[in-house]
Amino acid sequence: MIVVLAYLAVINLVGFGLMGSDKSRARKGGRRRVPEKRLFLIAAAGGALGVWVAMRSFRHKTQHRSFVVGIPAILAVQVLAGLYLFDLVRAG
Template sequence: MLILIAAFYVVVSVAAYITYAVDKKAAIRKRRRVSEKSLHLLSLAGGWPGAWLAQQHLRHKTQKTPFRLVYWLTVALNLAILWGVVSLFDSFSR
């Protein structure tokens, strides 16, 4: 089960990184942007490691304090959900 969870996080993180890159390129070119809601939903779904890497490597969404606060909230919520899921499966496997 842990391998499946890790694989899921990798896939969603890659998707988040790519989405941040697309948004960064759109911002530079003054084109239609990816909504912040979509970026936060990706983080909440487990893509927060990829989102964090994108923020650092692409220097994207690092200055907007309200965005960063919601981002860290999605990280905390995701980790709480992950803990609950792992605990639930652990209790069934005993």
């Protein structure tokens, strides 16, 4: 359980950091931006909360429908899956 929580902490920090980095690079002229596919991959790998918090904090990708809808949808699925797994472990 500790390993899973550590993984989630790291992947969410990575997601948050990548969004912040992409916002900074966008302000500086768009060189070597973080690909949107990579941001979605990090979100799907468990970092949706970090990506979503970064979207709100940095006001980044908030005009992109795929992010405004997709990231919260991924986060909702992850939260529901986490609650389900937690319930299984607790019952178990």
